[in-house]
Structure formats: C-alpha cells, structure tokens
Amino acid sequence: GAGVSQSPSNKVTEKGKDVELRCDPISGHTALYWYRQSLGQGLEFLIYFQGNSAPDKSGLPSDRFSAERTGGSVSTLTIQRTQQEDSAVYLCASRLGVNSPLHFGNGTRLTVT
Amino acid sequence: GQQLNQSPQSMFIQEGEDVSMNCTSSSIFNTWLWYKQDPGEGPVLLIALYKAGELTSNGRLTAQFGITRKDSFLNISASIPSDVGIYFCAGQLNQFYFGTGTSLTVIP
Numbered sequence: 001g002a003g004v005s006q007s008p009s010n011k012v013t014e015k016g017k018d019v020e021l022r023c024d025p026i027s028g029h030t031a032l033y034w035y036r037q038s039l040g041q042g043l044e045f046l047i048y049f050q051g052n053s054a055p056d057k058s059g060l061p062s063d064r065f066s067a068e069r070t071g072g073s074v075s076t077l078t079i080q081r082t083q084q085e086d087s088a089v090y091l092c093a094s095r096l097g098v099n100s101p102l103h104f105g106n107g108t109r110l111t112v113t
Numbered sequence: 114g115q116q117l118n119q120s121p122q123s124m125f126i127q128e129g130e131d132v133s134m135n136c137t138s139s140s141i142f143n144t145w146l147w148y149k150q151d152p153g154e155g156p157v158l159l160i161a162l163y164k165a166g167e168l169t170s171n172g173r174l175t176a177q178f179g180i181t182r183k184d185s186f187l188n189i190s191a192s193i194p195s196d197v198g199i200y201f202c203a204g205q206l207n208q209f210y211f212g213t214g215t216s217l218t219v220i221p
Contacts (some may be wrong), residue, residue, distance in 0.1 A: 004155070024134055042201065043156075043211040056208070065148070091155050099163065101146050104155030 002026070003085045006092050006107035012111045013082055021077040021108045025094030032075050033102060034067055043091065049075065081110045117179035119183035119202050119212030126192055127220050134200060134215045135186040145178050150199045150214075159200075160187070192219050 013019050013039040025032050034046040045059035049069040060066070064082075069075040079086055089109050093102040119136045126132060131194060136145070144163055148156035148167035160171050169176055175188045185204075189196055197219050202212040 035211075041214040044209075045208065049206065093155075099144065101158050101161045102145075102203070103158065104148075106153070106155045 002102055004092055004094055005088075005110050006090075006105035008108055009106065010109045012113060015084060015112055016081055018078065018080045019082055020092050021079075021092075021110070022096075023075045023077070023092030023105060025073065025075070025092070026096075026103055027073075029094035029096050029103075030072070031068055031095045032096075033093045033095075034075070034077050035093065036061075037089045037091055037107070039088075046077070046090075051073065079110075082110075084112045086110060087112045117202060117204055117210050117212040119215055121215060122213070123216040123218070124163040125218045125220065128192060128194060130192055130195070132187060132189040132192055132217060134202075135184060136202035136204070136212045137184040138204055138210075139183070140204070140206070141182040142206060142210075143182075144205035145176070146205065146209075147174075147176050147185070147187045148199065148201045148203065150196075156201055189217075192217075192218050194221055 007022045030051050032049045035043040039042050047067045048056040064080045067077045089107040091107045093103055093104045095102050117136050117138050135190045146161050147159045149159050150156040160169050160176040165182045167178040167218045173190045199216050201207050201214050
C-alpha cells in the first residue's frame with residue numbers, strides 16, 4: 001500500500017500476556033519510529049530505527065518493551081508481561097530521509113484487561 | 114526530553130471563524146511540523162516548515178516557523194465542521210518532539 005500499515009488495528013489481551021505489534025513502513029523509507037499515545041494525551045516517543053544503525057531505545061518505558069526491524073523494513077514492537085498501564089494506542093511512523101517529515105499509520109489500540 | 118508547549122489546549126469556535134494555535138520551546142529546532150489527528154486514525158501531516166521565518170500555506174491553513182526557531186503557529190481561516198480534530202505541533206532535532214495537542218471543536 002501507499003501508506004504506513006499497522007496490524008492488528010485492535011488488540012485485547014489479558015494482563016501478563018505478551019503481545020506483538022507490527023508495522024509496515026512506506027516502501028523505501030529509511031527511518032521508522034514507534035510512539036505511544038494514551039487516551040487524550042500527546043505522543044510519547046518509544047524507539048527509532050535509522051537504516052542499519054543501532055536503534056535509539058531511549059524512550060522505551062521498561063525492559064518489558066522491545067522492538068526489532070528486520071531487513072530494514074518491517075518492524076515488530078513486543079510488550080512482555082503486559083500491564084494495564086500499557087493500554088494505549090501504539091503508532092508507527094516512517095520517513096524517507098533526514099529532512100523528511102514523519103508519516104503515521106493508524107495505530108494499534110491495545111487494551112490490557 | 115524536549116518540552117513543547119502547545120496552546121490553547123482546546124478551542125470551541127463557530128463555523129466560519131478563524132483559528133490560531135501555537136507552539137513554543139526552550140530549544141531550537143531545525144524543522145517544525147503540524148499534524149491533524151481524527152478519532153481512530155494516526156496523525157496526518159498538514160504543513161512542514163524548514164527555514165526560520167518561513168511562512169507556508171496549504172489551502173485555508175497557514176503556518177510559520179518562528180524567526181528564533183523556538184516557536185511556530187498554525188492558523189485556520191474560515192473554519193468548517195471537518196476541521197474538528199486534534200492538532201499537534203512537532204519540532205525536529207535528531208528526534209521528533211510533539212506538543213500535547215489542541216482539540217478543536219467547530220460548532221455549525
């Protein structure tokens with residue numbers, strides 16, 4: 001597709017379970033970002049991938065959160081042992097180059113019960 | 114992280130009125146961006162600004178990159194009901210930093 005694609009669009013999980021969220025960036029975009037948006041809040045930076053460089057993980061809230069980007073394209077955000085406070089919309093964005101703006105997917109709404 | 118102060122937090126206006134919102138920061142940014150987010154969707158880019166002092170329009174939207182590189186404003190002229198949503202500013206250094214959003218309600 002032409003835009004950033006995220007799956008699933010909605011995920012309900014029980015507390016303590018692991019979840020994986022997927023992001024397909026726009027083809028050819030070298031940088032990929034993950035953000036978290038809690039209800040009615042702004043965007044909280046989680047992690048950033050740029051090409052083959054080591055990712056910037058400075059925004060990950062705990063060691064239960066991890067992400068990888070395979071082959072410089074698709075990315076997976078994994079949350080282990082989910083907690084209720086992990087409930088939020090997880091947004092992925094990609095950009096073409098250093099001076100390019102971010103383009104967002106529609107997010108995955110995660111609900112931890 | 115960097116703090117972006119976005120104001121106002123919310124606005125309720127009559128259809129046809131003009132809207133103005135702004136972002137300020139204690140840091141200098143290389144790029145300012147404005148996004149709009151509709152419910153259940155990701156933010157969509159409205160305007161990107163790359164030079165201090167730059168004034169850019171996109172239809173009824175006008176945005177400016179402040180001369181100090183620490184602020185930006187977004188104006189919407191002659192608002193219509195579909196302008197409803199949350200507007201975010203973002204400043205870019207190596208990272209993108211987002212404001213807390215302005216929720217706009219347009220009353221027909």
